[in-house]
Amino acid sequence: MDISYIINELGEDRELYFNAVAPPIMQTSNFRVGTVAALKELFDDEYSGYLYSRGLNPTVEILRKKLAALDGAEDCLVFNSGAAATFAAVLANVGAGDHIVSVERPYTWSARMFDVVLPRFGVTTTYIDGTQIENFERAILPNTRVIYLESPNSWEFKLQDLRAVAELARAENIITIVDNSYCTSLLQRPIEMGIDIAMQTATKYIGGHSDALGGVLTGSGAMMKKIFDSEYLNIGSGIQPFNAWLLLRGLRTMPARLERIAATTRQVTEFLKGHPRVERVLFPFDETFPQYELATRQMQGACGLLSFYVRATEMGQIVRLCESLRHIMMAVSWGGHESLILPRCASLDPVQFDPSNDEHRMLRLYTGLEDAGYLIADLEQAFLKAW
Numbered sequence: 001m002d003i004s005y006i007i008n009e010l011g012e013d014r015e016l017y018f019n020a021v022a023p024p025i026m027q028t029s030n031f032r033v034g035t036v037a038a039l040k041e042l043f044d045d046e047y048s049g050y051l052y053s054r055g056l057n058p059t060v061e062i063l064r065k066k067l068a069a070l071d072g073a074e075d076c077l078v079f080n081s082g083a084a085a086t087f088a089a090v091l092a093n094v095g096a097g098d099h100i101v102s103v104e105r106p107y108t109w110s111a112r113m114f115d116v117v118l119p120r121f122g123v124t125t126t127y128i129d130g131t132q133i134e135n136f137e138r139a140i141l142p143n144t145r146v147i148y149l150e151s152p153n154s155w156e157f158k159l160q161d162l163r164a165v166a167e168l169a170r171a172e173n174i175i176t177i178v179d180n181s182y183c184t185s186l187l188q189r190p191i192e193m194g195i196d197i198a199m200q201t202a203t204k205y206i207g208g209h210s211d212a213l214g215g216v217l218t219g220s221g222a223m224m225k226k227i228f229d230s231e232y233l234n235i236g237s238g239i240q241p242f243n244a245w246l247l248l249r250g251l252r253t254m255p256a257r258l259e260r261i262a263a264t265t266r267q268v269t270e271f272l273k274g275h276p277r278v279e280r281v282l283f284p285f286d287e288t289f290p291q292y293e294l295a296t297r298q299m300q301g302a303c304g305l306l307s308f309y310v311r312a313t314e315m316g317q318i319v320r321l322c323e324s325l326r327h328i329m330m331a332v333s334w335g336g337h338e339s340l341i342l343p344r345c346a347s348l349d350p351v352q353f354d355p356s357n358d359e360h361r362m363l364r365l366y367t368g369l370e371d372a373g374y375l376i377a378d379l380e381q382a383f384l385k386a387w
Helices: 003-008 036-044 058-071 082-091 108-121 133-139 162-171 221-235 241-252 254-273 292-298 315-324 372-386
Strands: 075-079 099-103 124-128 144-150 175-179 197-201 215-219 278-282 305-310 340-343 362-366
Touching (some): 003 058, 003 241, 003 254, 058 075, 058 215, 058 241, 075 082, 075 221, 082 197, 082 215, 082 221, 108 144, 124 133, 133 162, 162 175, 241 254, 254 305, 315 340
Parallel strands (some): 144 175, 175 197
Antiparallel strands (some): 075 215, 197 215, 340 362
């Protein structure tokens, strides 16, 4: 199915809403039902129609159809955040006493789920270096039910061989879940590589304007209905119509934004690689990246996020670098129009800073929609002030 058709036409029955080019926001909590028989049908299966916007909603439905098609998946659910989507995907597929294999150092709220929430119900997690398939093979136990992946992750951009992990998991009857937020459906399609559930945080590139939260799950129709009937409805974490409409708006321009951001990222990467204050740069589509071959094999591209290590002897140099930037903002997240920087040492007290620890000298940079020269000039003047 053509991407242009998916983004601009799929799911949009414009004749049903006065031929408006932009779909309406169905800002309703409730839906009228015409007959008792129809009401019974909805009570029996809320996935079959519109009953209450905690479940299905027409505005959200348009977004679901587009995101499922972009991923090459049968179905999709949209949540009010990426953390909510991940939580529902995992919770729907584990029970008391089950075991999870996860890549090491996952996203903060995924780790909190594995380390704090699920242990209360006897669910345990083994963390592994996911760059080697042998580590998955060794970690699997008889009660392993889920393998959780992040490929790439959002700091060191470590990859997993998605096809190899999916093949291993299928042989062991284990559900695979991958966080695909870095790539989106446009740059990586995990479902087509055999992964059961693909998650994206729609807050990032899908929204694209830093004004809406959202999380996406795609997979088989049976899996999405399983999650809908339990975690989605019970926790009440489905996205609201207005935010779904904002994500639809962002989706229209996502291919163009990613193309521009990718070009800018490459230019900024080259600048940082040549800067005397930078020790090294991590970017999946740079030839120096440790997993460059795998990245180019299973990803169609990379953009936006990169990390770099500076030659700092004290934390103050990194603080001055970040605080001297005039245009690049210091903030978490990524995927919007604005460029952002995040120093890893922000969680440290100055006395804890150890220049021999690479991570203490690590910064993450997101390049937004600004001109590359504009960002490079801002970085250059900040470097001059920091040392």
